Structure formats: C-alpha cells, structure tokens
Ligand SMILES: Cc1cc2nc3c(=O)[nH]c(=O)nc-3n(C[C@H](O)[C@H](O)[C@H](O)COP(=O)(O)OP(=O)(O)OC[C@H]3O[C@@H](n4cnc5c(N)ncnc54)[C@H](O)[C@@H]3O)c2cc1C
C-alpha cells in the first residue's frame with residue numbers, strides 16, 4: 362500500500378525511533394551539543410514510558426555523564442540499594458549464598474532502584490525542555506530510503522487501516538520524517554531494526570543474538586514485608602539445571618516490590634510456560650512472605666537481549682545507527698542494560714553532531730562504532746562475554762560458577778579469558794526440542810492471591826488494541842502452526858506468550874484444531890518473533906498508542 366500513498370514529509374537533522382533510555386539520551390545529547398539541531402523522537406506507546414518494562418536496578422554511570430546534576434534536577438532514581446541478597450532455591454528450601462565473595466561489579470552498592478518507565482518520563486521532560494520534539498502514540502512502521510539505498514527516514518502515524526488492510530473511515534496515511542541520520546532505539550528485537558539488519562547485512566559474521574523473556578509484577582506490600590533498598594536474585598527452582606534463568610526482587614519507593622522472572626529463550630522443553638513458572642515461583646516458602654498481605658498493581662513482560670559482545674551487529678548503516686538494546690547491550694550477569702543504552706545514545710549523538718557539523722548526511726557513522734569500541738560499555742561487555750555461553754553449555758550451577766570466575770578474570774585482566782571468546786551456537790528458535798521428547802508440565806492452578814491466570818494479568822497491564830485493524834502478528838505461512846508446530850512442538854506459542862495471544866481451539870469432538878491469534882492482548886514483549894521454532898511469526902508494529910499502558914514498570 363505504502364508505494365502508492367501520498368504523504369507529507371517533515372525534515373529533521375536527526376529522527377529517533379523509540380523513547381527508551383537510549384533514544385532519549387541521544388536526543389538530549391544532541392541538543393546539549395547544539396541547541397540548533399532539529400531532533401524528533403517517535404514513541405509507539407500512548408505516552409513515554411507506557412511500553413517500558415525493566416527491573417530496574419540502575420547503575421547511574423550513564424546518567425552521571427548525561428546529567429552530572431541529575432540529583433538536583435530531580436531524576437527519579439528513587440531508592441539507593443542497601444543490601445544484595447543471592448539465594449539458591451530448591452523446591453521447599455533455599456540456601457542464602459550472599460556470603461560468597463561476589464565481585465564488586467555484581468553487587469549493587471552505589472546503584473538505584475527505580476521504575477525505568479518513570480526515568481524515561483523524566484528524561485522526556487528534560488529533552489523537551491531542551492527543544493526536542495517528542496511524538497508519543499506514533500509508531501514508526503516503515504523505513505524510507507534514498508535513491509542511493511541509504512536510509513532517508515521513517516513513516517510514522519499511520520492510523521485507521523481496517524481489518525482487511527483497506528483505509529477505514531478514520532484513515533490517516535501518516536507522515537514521512539526525513540533526517541540526515543535516523544537512530545533506531547526500539548529496544549529488544551525492534552521491528553525496523555530487524556529489517557535494517559537483514560537489508561544491510563549487519564549481523565554477518567556475528568553470533569546469533571540470544572534472548573530471555575522477563576515477566577514482571579509490581580506489588581505494594583505491608584510495612585512488615587518491606588525493606589527499602591533490598592535487591593534479591595534467585596537461581597534454581599522452579600527451573601531445572603538445564604534451563605537458564607532466575608528471579609529478581611527489588612524493594613523501592615512507597616512500599617513497592619518489583620518482582621520478576623527471566624527465562625533464557627534457548628530452553629529446549631517446548632512444554633515450558635514462562636508465565637506459569639513465574640507464578641509458581643512466587644509460592645515458594647521463601648518468597649511468599651514478601652508478598653502476602655500485599656496487592657499486585659501491575660503486570661507485564663518484555664524480552665531482554667542476552668547475546669552480549671559476540672552478538673552485537675554492526676552498529677551503523679548508511680543514514681543511521683542502532684542504539685542500546687536494538688543492538689543488544691545488556692550485561693547478562695549484572696542484568697543491566699539501561700546505563701549502556703544511555704551511553705550508546707550519547708556516543709551516537711556525538712558522532713552525528715560531528716558529521717553534521719562537517720556538512721555530511723546520509724552516510725555511515727563509523728565513528729559511532731569506533732567510539733563504542735573505546736567506551737566503558739565495550740569494556741564491560743567484553744569482560745562478561747563468556748558468561749552466557751558457559752551457563753548454556755554447563756547448566757545453572759557449574760555454568761554460573763565457571764561463568765562468574767571467567768567474568769571475574771575478565772574484569773581484572775582487561776577482558777582476557779582462558780576460553781577466548783565462546784560462541785552461542787544455535788538461535789533460540791532452533792534450540793527448541795521436540796514435544797515427544799519431553800513430558801507435558803502440569804502447572805498448579807492459580808490461587809488468586811499470589812498466583813494468577815494470564816487474562817487477569819493482562820488486564821493489569823491496561824493493554825488495548827483497536828480491534829478493527831489488521832493483526833500486527835503476521836504469519837508468513839498460516840498453515841504452519843497446525844501442520845508443523847502442533848505435531849512437532851505442541852505449538853509452544855500457546856505457552857511462551859505471556860499474554861494468552863495464541864490459542865489452539867478444537868471442535869466439540871476434540872478434532873479440527875484451529876490456530877487463533879488474540880492480537881488485542883499483545884503486550885509487545887516480542888517473544889513470539891524470537892522463539893517460534895518455525896520462525897513463522899513476524900511482529901510488526903500496530904498503530905501508535907495501542908499496546909500496554911504500564912504506569913511505573
Ligand atoms: C525483565 C527485565 C529486567 C531488566 N532489568 C534491568 C535492570 O535491573 N537494570 C538495567 O539497567 N536494565 C535492566 N533491563 C534491561 C533494560 O531494560 C534495557 O537494557 C533498556 O531498557 C534498553 O533501552 P533501549 O532504549 O535500548 O530500549 P527500550 O527501553 O526497550 O525502549 C525502546 C522504546 O522504543 C519504542 N519503540 C519500539 N519500536 C518502535 C517503533 N517502531 N516506533 C516507535 N516506537 C518504538 C518502545 O515502545 C520503547 O518505548 C531489564 C530488562 C528486562 C526485560
């Protein structure tokens with residue numbers, strides 16, 4: 362449709378897709394460097410922060426560089442971390458392993474617990490104060506190219522296409538935003554980033570990107586359960602040794618407990634339901650005491666990048682760059698990526714400012730990647746690059762011990778490792794095993810107090826999609842879910858989707874399976890795009906303003 366559509370165009374120096382920490386830091390840095398630059402930020406959420414879901418314990422390193430006076434300016438890095446707790450869980454018992462000599466970089470002294478969504482809301486205010494134009498509710502749905510093949514900008518703000526893909530009564534064709542440089546800060550598994558990586562071969566010679574799914578709830582708990590500044594991480598139960606992942610729990614603000622579970626998406630057993638593992642985890646005798654008597658106030662999910670240094674794509678392409686988790690900059694053993702995202706945005710801004718000052722546009726910002734390679738982000742990711750491959754190869758306990766020791770050596774010896782650089786091997790989709798080789802898992806029924814079902818959970822995410830639009834979850838071949846995925850893998854989309862979007866329905870006699878997509882429930886976590894074993898699901902962006910409305914995740 363887009364080839365024939367006439368659209369207005371707006372011209373900027375830099376257009377940024379995504380108002381996450383990376384995109385906002387880039388916008389702010391550009392304006393700090395030159396108030397005359399014109400900068401626009403597009404955000405698909407109904408407001409900045411509506412689609413942000415993180416832990417979050419924030420290393421203020423990035424913020425310190427962006428705003429050395431962030432405390433005076435009132436940045437909502439709410440609660441200083443007071444205590445780190447690490448626990449190995451078994452089915453009934455637990456072992457507190459906080460006494461082990463964890464290296465300083467794994468501990469959170471000096472870090473802050475916050476809602477990353479609220480941090481982004483605050484960053485957006487600062488950016489607007491500097492003259493950045495921010496457009497929430499505007500999804501960037503297409504890349505626009507110059508005749509020489511370089512990126513010219515994006516299309517955003519297409520609304521009102523009906524279910525059949527035709528212009529409906531409220532149709533708006535959207536606008537083209539053209540820029541000297543286009544920054545892609547869409548976060549994990551960005552829909553435009555995916556296209557750009559393929560078109561420009563940005564991942565050639567790199568390892569497959571790896572991911573986890575993070576499911577999170579926000580609780581408000583009674584005083585007696587609350588310890589301001591406590592961070593706790595657990596390993597082990599309910600996951601078996603072959604399945605990577607663990608939980609996080611952070612106490613902050615007004616008796617808030619952010620509690621969540623990450624499962625590495627290279628899990629083999631297709632009967633695993635990450636959502637139900639998380640619900641089960643909360644009922645452990647060591648965990649339930651923190652939540653009992655409290656109220657669950659929000660729910661959501663988001664994938665997290667885990668590939669690290671060896672999976673980073675080339676960061677630049679003609680006319681633009683990839684920022685933060687659109688490239689994959691999470692430090693896995695620290696479960697932190699927001700400080701790296703901020704720094705990457707700053708580095709890209711500095712490279713674009715220098716290029717624009719020389720009268721350049723639409724070319725490759727190689728200096729961004731050069732700056733990145735010399736930065737502390739690179740140093741940090743290099744030191745921990747073998748953590749995830751060792752965990753995947755040797756399982757949780759030996760993998761964590763080996764990976765932890767290797768990262769410790771790496772941090773001491775400037776990234777040197779006795780293993781060199783280990784490869785990740787298969788993609789997460791390819792890692793999925795056959796249903797016949799595993800026993801279906803029977804999960805306990807939710808009790809409605811500590812554990813819940815998917816639909817009541819999605820309700821708490823305030824997710825909404827206009828029903829009269831084409832499903833944004835596109836199947837390359839609509840027959841595959843029933844003809845291939847169901848017999849081979851038990852159609853795992855039913856289980857890995859944390860929002861109940863995918864269902865296999867049968868007739869009354871239990872025959873004639875039919876695949877149903879309830880796209881209205883989608884919380885934009887991107888897991889289906891990553892984990893579908895047939896790589897048949899393509900997540901595209903729905904119209905702007907749709908999706909979850911996270912208050913303070
Ligand atoms: C469960 C979980 C726990 C985590 N815990 C921590 C932690 O404790 N500490 C920490 O530092 N990091 C943590 N992280 C990682 C951290 O959240 C990310 O590294 C960070 O958010 C990446 O920032 P970003 O700007 O690259 O992307 P994001 O924060 O994902 O922001 C991307 C933005 O772009 C928007 N967008 C995407 N596509 C489009 C489009 N086409 N058009 C318009 N807008 C678009 C999205 O709606 C979103 O607002 C965690 C992540 C998860 C999932």
Ligand code: SF4
Pocket residue numbers: 834857858859860861862882883884885886887888889890900
């Ligand atoms: S449909 Fe896909 S992106 Fe949406 S919530 Fe489910 S797994 Fe996540």
